Amino acid sequence: MLLKAKDLTVYYSTIIGKTKILDSLNLNIEKGELVGIVGESGSGKSTLGFAVAGLMPPNAEVKGNLEIEGKDVVGMKEKELQQLRGTEVFMIFQNPLNSLNPVKTVGFQLLEAVRVREERKKLKYNEEKAVQEVIEVLKELRFPDPERILSRYPHQLSGGQVQRIVIAMALLLKPKLLIADEPTSALDVTIQAQVISLIRQLNQEYGIALIFITHDIALANVVSDRLIVMYAGRLMEDGPTDKILKNPLHPYTAGLISSIPKIRKEDGELPSIRGAPPSFLVLPKGCKFSPRCAKVMQVCKEREPSEIEVEGRKVRCWLYG
Secondary structure, eight states: OOEEEEEEEEEEEETTTTEEEEEEEEEEEEOOOOOOOOOTTTTHHHHHHHHHTOOOOTEEEEEEEEEEEEEEEEOOHHHHHHHHHHHTTEEOOOOOOOGGTTTSHHHHHHHHHHHHHHHTTOOOOHHHHHHHHHHHHHHHOOOOOOHHHHOGGGGSSHHHHHHHHHHHHHHOOOOOOEEETTTTSSSOOHHHHHHHHHHHHHHHHHEEEEEEEEHHHHHHHHHHOOEHHHHHHHEHHHHHHHHHHHSOSSSSHHHHHTTTTTOOOSSOOOOOOOSSSOTTSSSSSSSGGGGGGTOHHHHHHOOOOEEEEETTTOOOOOOOO
């Protein structure tokens, strides 16, 4: 087991006290597995990614168990987390510029990734070999003139190029788990397709497991073999991507799927989920999705459902409880 989370709960300190952002989340990810995490903005997707990478802000409190290959991430000190990041867990952010130092050249930062990898493996760093390795990786990522790219600063590159530079770092470090948080949302569809292809290449060639965080369930279908649907900090459904898309169990999942635009000549409005996600400061009683659910029952308004297994999938809904 690469990643194991049990009763993972995250609180943020606010002006009105502690606010629960993730609530008792259970999650297992095997080595080399492709997992998509979907949900509307504010569902807790990115918080889960930051928790796994050990990148929580100072006002956050993490409880429960979170292990990567048996190592307890929750109990790690910052120095230990720094050793974990990069070679064990690597995170691609929505804005790739957040991952790069604006005052250092791209070449310096890519070589630094090689240096860190060699140091952690207790190997001698060879600058000449490292430069050649970086150039080969950039060629693999379709940079026509790698030598020129090495001398550039991040702000001198396009959004797609910067994102590929970050992926180049992942190729050089070869982490066991890659977390991609909305990595294509700021890119045009052509570059988006290239980035998705490169991420899948990392999985196929090096067996790197993937957590792909997105609000776009159609995009998650292209990337992932397994899909996790989150809402209000809770796991609502978890199972094989193809089964979930063909036969969603949770009404929220069904709503997300029905709201995907389709190319057809039919008239009428595009189906959508009524209302908006709740604020974590004032969550509804019972099932957190009940105020927006078309299949709501009285029990949904009174008690929160537990996570159960149905047809080989996990689901949190009173329709199956």
